[in-house]
Amino acid sequence: MKNRSLIYWTLVISLITFxxxxxxxxxxSIRAAMRAAGEAAxxxxxxxxxxxxxxxxxxxxxxxxxxxxxxxxxxxxSYSKAMVNSNLVWNExxxxxxxxxxxxxxPGTRMRHVAITDxxxxxxxxEFLRSLK
Ligand code: HEC
Numbered sequence: 001m002k003n004r005s006l007i008y009w010t011l012v013i014s015l016i017t018f019x020x021x022x023x024x025x026x027x028x029s030i031r032a033a034m035r036a037a038g039e040a041a042x043x044x045x046x047x048x049x050x051x052x053x054x055x056x057x058x059x060x061x062x063x064x065x066x067x068x069x070x071x072x073x074x075x076x077x078s079y080s081k082a083m084v085n086s087n088l089v090w091n092e093x094x095x096x097x098x099x100x101x102x103x104x105x106x107p108g109t110r111m112r113h114v115a116i117t118d119x120x121x122x123x124x125x126x127e128f129l130r131s132l133k
Contacts, residue, residue, distance in 0.1 A: 031127060038128025041121055045114065052132070060111060064132045066090050071106075082108030095129065096122045 042050075049060035056062060061077040069090050072083035086106045088094050097105045099116040116122055 034124050034127040035131050038124035038126070041116075041125050042128050045116065046125075049111070063129060066132065067092075067095070067126070067130050080106075080108060080110040082106050083110070092126055095126055099125060 046060075046063070049058055050063045051058040052064070054062055054064040057074065057077045061074045061079070067090055071086045071088040071090060071094075072079040083106055088106070090098075094105070096119070099114055099122055101113075101115060101117075102109055102111050103113045116125070
């Protein structure tokens with residue numbers, strides 16, 4: 001009896017471990033797909049002004065490490081006063097607002113108006129920005 005319950009629990013535990021591994025794998029492949037879609041959107045809509053070279057600020061500041069960064073704080077980039085004084089942190093919520101209507105979020109910003117209101121496209125871009133480290 002004791003042996004059987006041991007086998008039973010071993011089975012249960014390996015099943016749980018197995019399904020967790022499956023879920024984790026699924027999660028990473030979904031994220032990878034989102035990142036790829038975000039990269040495509042970025043190339044199309046952001047890269048003209050934002051370099052992916054961490055040492056380089058183009059017309060816009062480098063976005064390497066931007067997720068979680070306080071707005072307007074990269075050294076060697078000359079931000080608008082509006083951006084420096086915005087007191088924003090680039091968390092997911094603010095990035096959504098920014099790409100949906102940057103001029104509304106930070107009136108007086110120097111970034112040309114963008115209007116990416118599709119939440120799915122926003123999520124893709126955010127997933128891509130997260131990978132820029
Ligand atoms: C036409 C050029 C241009 C395009 C296109 C553009 N940006 Fe910008 N971006 C700028 C400029 C210029 C600034 C600095 C704004 C300021 O100082 O007011 C900026 C600032 C930012 C910041 C704030 C960075 C910081 O260090 O505080 C983020 C985030 C950002 N852009 C994201 C994006 C994303 C995402 C896209 C594409 C959807 C995009 N930008 C498209 C020019 C652009």
